[in-house]
Amino acid sequence: MMARPQRWDAPFGQDMTDDDVEKLLRQYPISLIDKDKFPQHTPLEGILRNDTRIVRYQAGDIVVRSGDYGNSAFLVLDGTLRVVIAPELPRDLLGRQDVARKGFFEALTQLWTNRRVPEVRDVRRYNRSAMRAGGDSSRSVVFLQDIPAVLDRHQTATLGGGALFGELAALGRVPRTATVFAESEARLLEIRWQGLREIRRYDESFRKRIDELYRENALKVALRETPEFGGLDETDLQEVANSVLFETHGSFDWYISYQRMRGAGKEGAAHEPAIARQGDYPDGVLMVRAGFARLSIALGNGDRTVTYLGAGDHFAMSELYDSWVEGKPAPLRASLTALGYVDVVRVSAPILEKYVFPRLAERPRSPVDASAARALTDDALLEWAVSERFINGTQAMLIDLDRCVRCDDCVRACASTHGGNPRFVRHGRTFDHWMIANACMHCADPVCMIGCPTGAIHRTQQGGMVVINDDTCIGCGTCASSCPYQNIRLVEIRDEAGNVLLDRDTQAPINKATKCDLCAANPGGPACVRACPHDALRRVGFHDDDVFRKRVS
Amino acid sequence: MTERRIRNEPGLDVEAFRHDRSVYERPNARLRCGRASFWAKPCLRGPNADGSCGGVADCQPARGKTGRFECRRPKHLGGPCATGPGPDGACAHHRPPCVPQPTLRTMRGRLALVVFCAVVALVIAFSGAVRIGSAGINSLEPGPLFGPHAGFAPKGACSTCHEAHGGDLSTLVAAFVEPADMTEACTSCHTFAGEARKAHNVSFADRPDLPDVTCNQCHREHLGADADLTAIDDRVCATCHTAPFATFVPGHPAFSPGYPHRRETSIKFDHASHINKHFSDAKVADRAPQSCAVCHDVTTATNAVLPVKAAETCDSCHGSQITQRDIVVFRLPELATSEIDAEAVRDVCGPTLADFERLEERMAAMEAGETMVDEEAEDEEFESVSLDEMAPLASYVLDVDVDDMDAYGEPVQDLVMAMAEEGSVPLAAALEDRLGAPTTALLAGLNPELVKRVACAWAANVEYEPPADPDNGGWFGDYLELKYRPMGHADPVLRAWIEASLAAPDEDERTEMLRETLLDPEEGPGACIKCHAVHDAAADADGPPLMVEWTYHAEGQRAYYFYSHRAHLSLVHPTDVAMSTQEAGCQTCHRLDSAADFAASFDDADPMTFASNFEGIRIETCAKCHAEREVRADCRLCHRYHLEATFKPIMMGAFSQE
Amino acid sequence: MRSFSTTHAVSWVVLGALFAGLALHRDQAEAGLGEPAQITGYVLFALFVALASFNARKRLSMVPLGRARLWAVVHTFGGVFALALYWLHTQSLWPTGTYEQLLAGLFYLVTLTGILGWLMQRLFPARLTQTGLEIIYERIPHELARVREDAEAIVMDCTRELQSDTLARHYFESLAWFFRRPRFILSHLFGGQHGVHWIHQQRLTVARYLSQRETEYLDALTELGYAKLRLDLHYVLQSAMKKWLLVHVPLSVALLGIALWHLVLVHVYAL
Structure with missing residues (x-):
C-alpha cells in the first residue's frame, strides 16, 4: 500500500x-x-x-x-x-549520441529476468523518492x-x-x-x-x-528554410517577418472536441474549424507552422480530402500566383480546415508579389491539380487516415490483415522487451485489410503530453519518441484520456510478490500509464516489427500520403 | 427496446478496448481463464501467475466517507461486496469456482516435452533386443541384412560385424570418434586370391601409391534381404580408371588386333579349309557338321567354349587315318652274317618247320640208305631273309646307324636272340637303358610270347608269318617287323612313344631321327601331329623343349574378364545359320579369315606366331547392341573386380552342413 | 512485400546452389569410394537444428537476431530444402531400419504439418479479413459470452413484454445450443455456409408461430446469430492457425531427438 x-x-x-x-x-x-x-x-x-x-x-x-x-x-x-x-x-x-540502449547481453538478460506476473514494479524505487523529473533534466551537458x-x-x-x-x-x-x-x-x-x-x-x-x-x-529561421524566402537578404527577410500574421485554428485541446464530434457521428471537413473556404478570394498564402490541416474540395454531398498539410506546407500559393499573372482575383480551389490545433502564419499577397512570384520559374503546383486524375478509391485510405487523425502518427503500427496470421508474436515480442508486459493491443481501427493497432503512434502533435501534471510523459532528447517516466507517473489517466487513439493504457501495478498494489485509503489499485516506447532502451529498434514472421506489421509515419499505396502495390 | 441489444459486429467495438474498459491482452500468459475455456462467461481478469483465479478478488476492508469501515472491491474484480466486515474486521470471501487452464502455448510446451521424453524413452527401452510378439523391435535396427548374410548375424547379433556393439560406455565413446573397420568383418568369411584390401586384390608393383580399399566403399549393407550388394556404378571404376570415357559406346578402346586369337590353338584345325572345302565336298556331305555348335558346345559356355570330343567329330573322317599308321618298333634288317647259333635257337624255340623237313629228308634218306650228307655245312653261304633297313626306333634303341650293316649286325642279332629267349624283357631293358625312364607305357599290351615267336622266326632267319591281320589294332608281328597298330584316337601307346621321344635325354642325330619319325604329320604313327600342335615349351623350364598339345586349352587366363557365349546365342542362332555364311551365326563375331595361312603358322614351334582362321573380334560388333539404352554396357558386365572371390574353407564347411 | 520477392529469389538461388553442391558432392563421393551420406547427413542435422531454432528466435525477440520475416522465409525454404536434402541423403522414400522408419515417419509428419500450416497461414488471413470483423483470439470467449447474454436478454425482454414464451421455448430448445459455444467448426474451416443455412432454417421454423412484434425480436436474435457466425469463423480459423503447431512443434522436438540418436548410432557403428 x-x-x-x-x-x-x-x-x-x-x-x-x-x-x-x-x-x-x-x-x-x-x-x-x-x-x-x-x-x-x-x-x-x-x-x-x-x-x-x-x-x-x-x-x-x-x-x-x-x-x-x-x-x-x-x-x-x-x-x-x-x-x-x-x-x-x-x-x-x-x-549527439544515441539514447543509451541496452547491449545485446544486457537485453538478453530479460529472458530470465522478465516476470511471469504482469506489471511488477520495484516499489522501493518509488519510496526512495528518487523521482527524476521529466523534461530536459538529464544534466549531461x-x-x-x-x-x-x-x-x-x-x-x-x-x-x-x-x-x-x-x-x-x-x-x-x-x-x-x-x-x-x-x-x-x-x-x-x-x-x-x-x-x-x-x-x-x-x-x-x-x-x-x-x-x-x-x-x-524562429520565424526568420523558418522563413529562411522555405524555398520561397530562402534567398532573401537580411533586410528583406526582416520586412517579410514583420508583415506576417500569426493565426491559430482549432482548439489546443482538440482531442476533446474531436472525441465529442466522433461520438456524435460528426466527421469530415464540414465539422472542422474552417481556415479558408473554397470559392473565397485569398489575401495571402497560409503556411502551416504546427499541427495539421485538411485540404478538401467539395464533391457531391460532401467534401473530398485532397491531402493534408503539415508543418512547412503552404496553402493558396497557386491561386495567388494565378491572380498575379492574370491581373484579376482567382478564387480558392479548395477548402482548408483545421485537424485539431493548427498554427499558421499568413504571408500577404503584396509581399509574395514583391519577393516570391517574380523569382518563380513556373506556376506553383497545387495538390488539387493532381486530384482530378485520381479515382475515389485511390484516396479512400487517405480519407480514412485523415478522418481517424492517423496522420498525426510518425510511428503508427500498421498491420496488413491479409498477411497477419494473428499469431501475436508481435505482442509477445513486445512483452519480452518490457519486463513481460505487452505495451500495445493488437487491435484497432480497420479499413479494408489495414489495421492501425492500438500502439502509440508517437504523434507529431502528441496531445497526450498536454495536461500531464508531473511531466512523466515526455519526448526523448534523441528521436523525439514519446515515453512515460514510470517513476513519476501518478496514474491519473490524463494522458490516456487525451490520446484520441486509445493507445495509452493504465495498468494495475504489483509488488514483487505479485500482489496488486492498492491505495491505502480507497482500496483502489494503484495505476500507471503505459504505452509503446518504440523499444527505446532495447537494441535493434521496435521488437514488434522484427518479430513479425509474415511481414504484416510495420511502423509507419504519415509523412506522405503514399504510405498505403506503397504497400498495396 | 431491442435496439440497444442489436449489435451487428460484436468484435468490432474498438471502444471496448479503451484504456478504462480493458486491460492488455497478454498472449504471453501461461494460463487462461478456466471459465472461458468452457465457453462460460469468462472472469473479468485472467488467472494469477500462481495459477489461482484472478477474476475475482477478496473484499478488503476500507474506510468509507463516513469514517466507518466497509468491505470494498473494485468493480472489475467482482464489484461491491454484499456484506460489511465481520466482528473481527475481516471481510467474507466470495469466489466463484474457476480453475485456470493452460493456454495453447503452454500445452504445446508440455506436449513437446512429453513427446520428446517418450521418444527418448522408447529409443533407450528398445535399444536392447526387445521382442514384441513375433517381430523384434529394436531402436538400433538399421534395416534388414542381405539375405545370405542374415544367417550369420541373427537379430541382436550385431557384434558379428560391429565390434562396438554391446560394449561398455568407454568402448562406445571410442567407437564414436574412431573410424570403424568393416573390412575386417567381411574378410572373416570372404577370401580372395590376392590381398583383400588392395585394389583388385593385387599389389601393383608400379603403383605402390594406391591406397588400401575397404569393402564398404562399394558394398552397402542393411538395404534389405534382396538388395543387390554388387551393383556397382561405372563411375566407381572411373575413380581409379580415369580413362577419358564415360560410356562403352563411344569410348571403350578397340580390342587388340587378333583378339582373342593370339596364341596358336592346340589343335591344328583349319576352320577355313574345312568349312570352305571339306565340308562342302559331296563325298563327306553326310558326315559334315551342319553348324558350329556341332563341334563347339556353346549352349552352356561362358568364357571358354569347349570343343566336343574328337571321337564324336574328327573321327568320322580322320579316325581311319590314325589306325592306318602303325608304329614299327623293330624290323629285322638285312644281315651280312648270321651270328646266331642254330642249335641254340633250336633249344630255345624248338624245331622249326625247316627242321622237320630236314628231319624227314634225313629219315627218307636213311630209309633209302643213302648216307645223308649233312648239308648244313658250316661253310654254307648265309643268306639274310631280310633286305630291309633297320627300323628308326630300333636304330635309336640300339644306337646304331640304320645302314651300317657291320655295326648293327651283332647287336640286332643279340637282341633277337634275347627276345627269342626272354620275350619283351630285353627290348624293354634296351629301351629303358636308352631313354633312362620306365618304359611300361611304351610297350603296354605287348605279349612276350608274341615277341618270342617273332624273334624265334627271325633267329631262324625266316619271316614270321602272322596268324591274322590285327583289325582292332595292338601289337603284332608282321613278317620282318614288330609293330603296334593304333587302336584309335588318343591311343596311350602312341602318346607315350611321342612323349618319350620328346623327353629323350640325349640330343643327337638318332634322337632327331626318332622324333622325325614319330612326329611326322603325315606318315608318323597315328598321324597325331597332323592335328595336334607341337609347341616350344621353353617357357616351362622343367619340361621338354617341345610338347604336343594333347588336350584343348582355353585361350589364356583372363582373371578380370568375363564373357558369356551362352547369353548371346539367342541373338545369333548358330544352329540355324550355315557355317559359311558371313557375318551371321558365330561368324557375327568370329569372322572366318580364309586368307590366313593357318597351317604354315604351326611350322615352327613358337605358339605365338599364329595366323588364326578368324579375324580379331571388333568392338563395333559389341557396340551394335551394347550402345542401346536397354542393353547393359557397364564396366562390370565384362570386367571383374575381384581376383577369384570365394569363401574361406570354414565357410564352405558351414554351407555344406546346412 | 516487394522487398521480399528479392529475398525469395536469393533464397531460391542460395538453396539451389547449396543443393546442387551437395548433390554433386554426394555423386562424387558415391563414385569416388567416399561416404556419400556423411556430408548430407551432417548438413541435414544442422538444418534440423537451424529450423528448430526458429522457435528459439521467437523467445529471444528482445535481442536483435534479424527480422522474424527473414527467419520465416528461411524456415519455409529450409523446410522444403530439408525434404529435398532428406531424399538426397537417404536415396529412398522409406528406409528399411526400424528406428530409421520412425525417423522418416516423424520427418514426413513434421514436413506435412509444416506445409499444412504454411497453407493455412496463406489462405486464412484473407478469409478473416473478409468477415469485416477483427477480434483477438483470447477475447472470443468474452465476446461469445456477451453475444449469448444479449441473445438471452432479447428472449427475456420478449417474454416479459409480450407474455409469450414461444420464442423463449424455441431458444432453449434449439438456439441455445448454437449460442452455447462455437459451432459448425468443420464448415467454417472449409469455407462452408452451414451456419447461415442453419440460422435461416431456425428462423423459418419458428416465425410462423410469432406475432409481428415477436418477429422483430426474432429478427434481432437472427442478426445476433449471424454476428456470432463471424465470431465462430474467427475462432475456428484462428484456432487452426494456432493448433497446427500443437502437432508440428512437439513432433519437431521428437524428430530432433531421434535424429541425434541416428547421428550417434552411425558414428558408433559405421563411421
Missing part, C-alpha cells in the same frame, strides 16, 4: 526554495506578470516553485540543440547566450571548446538577460529550431511546459511577448 501520488509531488527542481521564488518574482520579466490573475489552486508562486528550476551553465555549454524535442522553455536570468542561426553546428560538435571559432564560422544572435527561448518547442510540441549555447557563465530559469502553459494562459502580456519572441527568434 502506498499514498496516491499528487501533482507537484515531484517538483521540477529539487532545490527550489521560497527565497528563490521570492527573488524570481522580483526579477524581470517575471515581475511584469500579474500574479493576481492566477487562480488559487495554481498560484504563480506554486508554478515557480514546482514547475521551474534554476540551472547554471558554464561558457560553451550547449543549452538546447537544434532538432531536440524539449518540454521546457528557458528564461535568461543573467549571462549571455548565443543562438546559432546559420549554418547549423556540425553534429559532432553538438555532442555538452560544451563547445572553441567559442571564438564557432562565432567566426557561424552566424549567431545574442540572447541577454530577460530573453525567453525554447517556448515554441515546449508549447508547440515541435523540435527545437535552433541551438543555443552559453557565451559566458549564465544562470537560466528552466520552465517546464506545464508551467509555461499556465503562465501563458493566465497572463495576456506574457502571451503577446511569446508571439513577439517567435517573430524574432
Whole structure:
C-alpha cells in the first residue's frame, strides 16, 4: 500500500526554495506578470516553485540543440547566450549520441529476468523518492571548446538577460529550431511546459511577448528554410517577418472536441474549424507552422480530402500566383480546415508579389491539380487516415490483415522487451485489410503530453519518441484520456510478490500509464516489427500520403 | 427496446478496448481463464501467475466517507461486496469456482516435452533386443541384412560385424570418434586370391601409391534381404580408371588386333579349309557338321567354349587315318652274317618247320640208305631273309646307324636272340637303358610270347608269318617287323612313344631321327601331329623343349574378364545359320579369315606366331547392341573386380552342413 | 512485400546452389569410394537444428537476431530444402531400419504439418479479413459470452413484454445450443455456409408461430446469430492457425531427438 501520488509531488527542481521564488518574482520579466490573475489552486508562486528550476551553465555549454524535442522553455536570468542561426553546428560538435540502449547481453538478460506476473514494479524505487523529473533534466551537458571559432564560422544572435527561448518547442510540441549555447557563465530559469502553459494562459502580456519572441527568434529561421524566402537578404527577410500574421485554428485541446464530434457521428471537413473556404478570394498564402490541416474540395454531398498539410506546407500559393499573372482575383480551389490545433502564419499577397512570384520559374503546383486524375478509391485510405487523425502518427503500427496470421508474436515480442508486459493491443481501427493497432503512434502533435501534471510523459532528447517516466507517473489517466487513439493504457501495478498494489485509503489499485516506447532502451529498434514472421506489421509515419499505396502495390 | 441489444459486429467495438474498459491482452500468459475455456462467461481478469483465479478478488476492508469501515472491491474484480466486515474486521470471501487452464502455448510446451521424453524413452527401452510378439523391435535396427548374410548375424547379433556393439560406455565413446573397420568383418568369411584390401586384390608393383580399399566403399549393407550388394556404378571404376570415357559406346578402346586369337590353338584345325572345302565336298556331305555348335558346345559356355570330343567329330573322317599308321618298333634288317647259333635257337624255340623237313629228308634218306650228307655245312653261304633297313626306333634303341650293316649286325642279332629267349624283357631293358625312364607305357599290351615267336622266326632267319591281320589294332608281328597298330584316337601307346621321344635325354642325330619319325604329320604313327600342335615349351623350364598339345586349352587366363557365349546365342542362332555364311551365326563375331595361312603358322614351334582362321573380334560388333539404352554396357558386365572371390574353407564347411 | 520477392529469389538461388553442391558432392563421393551420406547427413542435422531454432528466435525477440520475416522465409525454404536434402541423403522414400522408419515417419509428419500450416497461414488471413470483423483470439470467449447474454436478454425482454414464451421455448430448445459455444467448426474451416443455412432454417421454423412484434425480436436474435457466425469463423480459423503447431512443434522436438540418436548410432557403428 502506498499514498496516491499528487501533482507537484515531484517538483521540477529539487532545490527550489521560497527565497528563490521570492527573488524570481522580483526579477524581470517575471515581475511584469500579474500574479493576481492566477487562480488559487495554481498560484504563480506554486508554478515557480514546482514547475521551474534554476540551472547554471558554464561558457560553451550547449543549452538546447537544434532538432531536440524539449518540454521546457528557458528564461535568461543573467549571462549571455548565443543562438546559432546559420549554418547549423556540425553534429559532432553538438555532442549527439544515441539514447543509451541496452547491449545485446544486457537485453538478453530479460529472458530470465522478465516476470511471469504482469506489471511488477520495484516499489522501493518509488519510496526512495528518487523521482527524476521529466523534461530536459538529464544534466549531461555538452560544451563547445572553441567559442571564438564557432562565432567566426557561424552566424549567431545574442540572447541577454530577460530573453525567453525554447517556448515554441515546449508549447508547440515541435523540435527545437535552433541551438543555443552559453557565451559566458549564465544562470537560466528552466520552465517546464506545464508551467509555461499556465503562465501563458493566465497572463495576456506574457502571451503577446511569446508571439513577439517567435517573430524574432524562429520565424526568420523558418522563413529562411522555405524555398520561397530562402534567398532573401537580411533586410528583406526582416520586412517579410514583420508583415506576417500569426493565426491559430482549432482548439489546443482538440482531442476533446474531436472525441465529442466522433461520438456524435460528426466527421469530415464540414465539422472542422474552417481556415479558408473554397470559392473565397485569398489575401495571402497560409503556411502551416504546427499541427495539421485538411485540404478538401467539395464533391457531391460532401467534401473530398485532397491531402493534408503539415508543418512547412503552404496553402493558396497557386491561386495567388494565378491572380498575379492574370491581373484579376482567382478564387480558392479548395477548402482548408483545421485537424485539431493548427498554427499558421499568413504571408500577404503584396509581399509574395514583391519577393516570391517574380523569382518563380513556373506556376506553383497545387495538390488539387493532381486530384482530378485520381479515382475515389485511390484516396479512400487517405480519407480514412485523415478522418481517424492517423496522420498525426510518425510511428503508427500498421498491420496488413491479409498477411497477419494473428499469431501475436508481435505482442509477445513486445512483452519480452518490457519486463513481460505487452505495451500495445493488437487491435484497432480497420479499413479494408489495414489495421492501425492500438500502439502509440508517437504523434507529431502528441496531445497526450498536454495536461500531464508531473511531466512523466515526455519526448526523448534523441528521436523525439514519446515515453512515460514510470517513476513519476501518478496514474491519473490524463494522458490516456487525451490520446484520441486509445493507445495509452493504465495498468494495475504489483509488488514483487505479485500482489496488486492498492491505495491505502480507497482500496483502489494503484495505476500507471503505459504505452509503446518504440523499444527505446532495447537494441535493434521496435521488437514488434522484427518479430513479425509474415511481414504484416510495420511502423509507419504519415509523412506522405503514399504510405498505403506503397504497400498495396 | 431491442435496439440497444442489436449489435451487428460484436468484435468490432474498438471502444471496448479503451484504456478504462480493458486491460492488455497478454498472449504471453501461461494460463487462461478456466471459465472461458468452457465457453462460460469468462472472469473479468485472467488467472494469477500462481495459477489461482484472478477474476475475482477478496473484499478488503476500507474506510468509507463516513469514517466507518466497509468491505470494498473494485468493480472489475467482482464489484461491491454484499456484506460489511465481520466482528473481527475481516471481510467474507466470495469466489466463484474457476480453475485456470493452460493456454495453447503452454500445452504445446508440455506436449513437446512429453513427446520428446517418450521418444527418448522408447529409443533407450528398445535399444536392447526387445521382442514384441513375433517381430523384434529394436531402436538400433538399421534395416534388414542381405539375405545370405542374415544367417550369420541373427537379430541382436550385431557384434558379428560391429565390434562396438554391446560394449561398455568407454568402448562406445571410442567407437564414436574412431573410424570403424568393416573390412575386417567381411574378410572373416570372404577370401580372395590376392590381398583383400588392395585394389583388385593385387599389389601393383608400379603403383605402390594406391591406397588400401575397404569393402564398404562399394558394398552397402542393411538395404534389405534382396538388395543387390554388387551393383556397382561405372563411375566407381572411373575413380581409379580415369580413362577419358564415360560410356562403352563411344569410348571403350578397340580390342587388340587378333583378339582373342593370339596364341596358336592346340589343335591344328583349319576352320577355313574345312568349312570352305571339306565340308562342302559331296563325298563327306553326310558326315559334315551342319553348324558350329556341332563341334563347339556353346549352349552352356561362358568364357571358354569347349570343343566336343574328337571321337564324336574328327573321327568320322580322320579316325581311319590314325589306325592306318602303325608304329614299327623293330624290323629285322638285312644281315651280312648270321651270328646266331642254330642249335641254340633250336633249344630255345624248338624245331622249326625247316627242321622237320630236314628231319624227314634225313629219315627218307636213311630209309633209302643213302648216307645223308649233312648239308648244313658250316661253310654254307648265309643268306639274310631280310633286305630291309633297320627300323628308326630300333636304330635309336640300339644306337646304331640304320645302314651300317657291320655295326648293327651283332647287336640286332643279340637282341633277337634275347627276345627269342626272354620275350619283351630285353627290348624293354634296351629301351629303358636308352631313354633312362620306365618304359611300361611304351610297350603296354605287348605279349612276350608274341615277341618270342617273332624273334624265334627271325633267329631262324625266316619271316614270321602272322596268324591274322590285327583289325582292332595292338601289337603284332608282321613278317620282318614288330609293330603296334593304333587302336584309335588318343591311343596311350602312341602318346607315350611321342612323349618319350620328346623327353629323350640325349640330343643327337638318332634322337632327331626318332622324333622325325614319330612326329611326322603325315606318315608318323597315328598321324597325331597332323592335328595336334607341337609347341616350344621353353617357357616351362622343367619340361621338354617341345610338347604336343594333347588336350584343348582355353585361350589364356583372363582373371578380370568375363564373357558369356551362352547369353548371346539367342541373338545369333548358330544352329540355324550355315557355317559359311558371313557375318551371321558365330561368324557375327568370329569372322572366318580364309586368307590366313593357318597351317604354315604351326611350322615352327613358337605358339605365338599364329595366323588364326578368324579375324580379331571388333568392338563395333559389341557396340551394335551394347550402345542401346536397354542393353547393359557397364564396366562390370565384362570386367571383374575381384581376383577369384570365394569363401574361406570354414565357410564352405558351414554351407555344406546346412 | 516487394522487398521480399528479392529475398525469395536469393533464397531460391542460395538453396539451389547449396543443393546442387551437395548433390554433386554426394555423386562424387558415391563414385569416388567416399561416404556419400556423411556430408548430407551432417548438413541435414544442422538444418534440423537451424529450423528448430526458429522457435528459439521467437523467445529471444528482445535481442536483435534479424527480422522474424527473414527467419520465416528461411524456415519455409529450409523446410522444403530439408525434404529435398532428406531424399538426397537417404536415396529412398522409406528406409528399411526400424528406428530409421520412425525417423522418416516423424520427418514426413513434421514436413506435412509444416506445409499444412504454411497453407493455412496463406489462405486464412484473407478469409478473416473478409468477415469485416477483427477480434483477438483470447477475447472470443468474452465476446461469445456477451453475444449469448444479449441473445438471452432479447428472449427475456420478449417474454416479459409480450407474455409469450414461444420464442423463449424455441431458444432453449434449439438456439441455445448454437449460442452455447462455437459451432459448425468443420464448415467454417472449409469455407462452408452451414451456419447461415442453419440460422435461416431456425428462423423459418419458428416465425410462423410469432406475432409481428415477436418477429422483430426474432429478427434481432437472427442478426445476433449471424454476428456470432463471424465470431465462430474467427475462432475456428484462428484456432487452426494456432493448433497446427500443437502437432508440428512437439513432433519437431521428437524428430530432433531421434535424429541425434541416428547421428550417434552411425558414428558408433559405421563411421
